[in-house]
Amino acid sequence: MTNKTNILTRWQLERKIPLGIIIAIILQTLTAIWWAAKLDSRGVMQEEWFQKNQHLAEKVFRLEERLIAIHEEINELEARLNHVK
The missing domain is CATH 1.20.5 (Single alpha-helices involved in coiled-coils or other helix-helix interfaces)
Incomplete structure (x- = not known):
């Protein structure tokens, strides 16, 4: 029984998240959205050029x-x- 309690106490998750990680995730998400929008606009421009x-x-x-x-x-x-x- 003590072996199980030792394993459970070692695998506890903390609810603390560093501010740097939050900022990094937000920046990565915004960068991914910006990249996808830019990629879409390139596709539209190529389509218009092809039609012309x-x-x-x-x-x-x-x-x-x-x-x-x-x-x-x-x-x-x-x-x-x-x-x-």
């Missing part, structure tokens, strides 16, 4: 298709010239 510039991506795709077509025509012309010689 989506037409540019379409233009680049069209230009790429035209370039491929021109390249094929040049190859055909070279083949004809080589065939005529």
